[in-house]
Amino acid sequence: MLDYALLSALAAVVRSGSFERAARQLNVTPSAVSQRVKLLEERLGTVLVVRGAPCTGTPAGLRLCQHAERVALLESELRDELPGLPPDGAPVTVRVAVNADSLATWFVAAMAGTEGCLFDLVLDDEEHSADWLRRGEVLAAVSAAAGPVQGCDSTPLGALRYVATASPGFLNRYFPDGVDAASLGRAPRLTFNSKDRLQAQWTRQVFGAEIASPTHWLPSTQAFVDASLAGLGWGMNPAMLVAAHLRDGRLVALVPDRPLDVPLVWQRSRIASRSLADLTRAVLATARATLHQP
Numbered sequence: 001m002l003d004y005a006l007l008s009a010l011a012a013v014v015r016s017g018s019f020e021r022a023a024r025q026l027n028v029t030p031s032a033v034s035q036r037v038k039l040l041e042e043r044l045g046t047v048l049v050v051r052g053a054p055c056t057g058t059p060a061g062l063r064l065c066q067h068a069e070r071v072a073l074l075e076s077e078l079r080d081e082l083p084g085l086p087p088d089g090a091p092v093t094v095r096v097a098v099n100a101d102s103l104a105t106w107f108v109a110a111m112a113g114t115e116g117c118l119f120d121l122v123l124d125d126e127e128h129s130a131d132w133l134r135r136g137e138v139l140a141a142v143s144a145a146a147g148p149v150q151g152c153d154s155t156p157l158g159a160l161r162y163v164a165t166a167s168p169g170f171l172n173r174y175f176p177d178g179v180d181a182a183s184l185g186r187a188p189r190l191t192f193n194s195k196d197r198l199q200a201q202w203t204r205q206v207f208g209a210e211i212a213s214p215t216h217w218l219p220s221t222q223a224f225v226d227a228s229l230a231g232l233g234w235g236m237n238p239a240m241l242v243a244a245h246l247r248d249g250r251l252v253a254l255v256p257d258r259p260l261d262v263p264l265v266w267q268r269s270r271i272a273s274r275s276l277a278d279l280t281r282a283v284l285a286t287a288r289a290t291l292h293q294p
Contacts, residue, residue, distance in 0.1 A: 003043075007068040009036035010048055010057075014065050015093070015120065017054030040064075066136060069093050070271060073139070094279060095120040097129035097141035100192070101160060102264065104221035105240045106290040107142065113282035125195035126160075126264060133267055139276060140268035142283075152267045155284060158291030159261035164202050164254040165242055166234035171252050173231075179254045184211045190224055190235030191215045198236040202260045236260060240290070261292055 012022035013033060023030040041048050048061035057065060072092045094117050098107050103121065111119055122132055126144040133141050133149045148154035166174075166187075174187035184207070189199050203211040216233050218224055224235050225242060228251055237251075239259060245251040266283050268276055 002064075002067075003040070004068065004071065006036045006040040006043075007064060007071075009033045010040055010061060011065040011068045013037060013049055013055050014057040014061055017056075019055065062137065066095070069095060070139070073271065073276065091116060091118050093118045093120050094140070094276060095122065095138045096279075097122040097124055097132040097138045097143075099124065099126040099129060099142060100219075100221050101238050102126070102142050105160070105238050106286055107283075109290070110279070110283040110286040113286065114279045117279070125193075126262065127197065128195055130267055133269070139271065140266065140279065143265055143267050144262060145265065145267070149267055152269055154265050154267045155280075157264040157266050157284070157287035158293045159263045161239040161292045162198055162202070162236040162260040162262065163239050163242060163246070164199075164206075164234060164258070164260070165228050165237050165246065165251040166254060167229060167231040168249065168252050170228075170231040170234065171254070174234075175254070181207050181209070181211055185213050188214045188216060188233040190218055190227055190233045192221075192224070193217065193219050198260065198262070201262075202236055202258075205260060206255055206258050264291065 009022065009026065009032075012025050013019055016022050016025060019030045019033045019037075023033045026033065037049055044060070046060050047058050048064065050056045050058060069092070073094070096119060098121055100123050103123065122129075122138055124132065126142065129141040130143040130145040130149055132138040133143075133152055142157070145154075170187075175183050177183070181203075184203060191199065200210040203209065216227060218227055218235075221238070221241070224237055225245070227233060228235055228237060228242070229245065234254055242251050246253065264287070266280065266287070268280055
């Protein structure tokens, strides 16, 4: 039988990154937190926390943190249905995987439309965020995966629209005779990270093939926009973020009227939870209002 007071100490250390911050969160001493984590490790016969700056969870420790958070969600729902249960003042934490561009454009509004919970966001490419659900490390994900993950429900959200953009100066320098496969192969582009396939998808959609080119690596949505404005390279920017720049002429579409639409879905665990249900309603409403709908 797991001791949930010990689990709470473990989760606080792993999520906050230190025994001191966990102690402040739990209103106990750092020594008490350390003793609880050590006792849990001794009972289970395995190391759960890698001590360092910051402290991190081992695979076993992370799995126990996820279990504790799921139990907290279920208990929160029970308190709503059974008022006689003792109250717990701590809000529940919902862990969600989301891609950086959704976070920068529309997902925060969905978070703001959900009350009574805290968020622990994991950033990953939309093609890979569903993997966090498969491993049981999150309760929900904004994903580009078409099929539902086992044990999860999936709802289409609409498409996040991207535009291949560059500054007018960059366009004049690298594409004086127009944008074609040869000029794209010479022009520097912007790439978020090794998982980013948006530029390749767009060239395949418009020119029929992936076009290799020199690239800047910029793992930041805002840096993509700033680098485009500065003339460092061309890149796929969310239409919502660059609409004003395109309208004012600070950015130019490489090929007018040829955006790239990336369909997104909301995948979430079937665990019964009012917090997850409220978040789902907020996500769907925000997506309908902001994403491109078919």
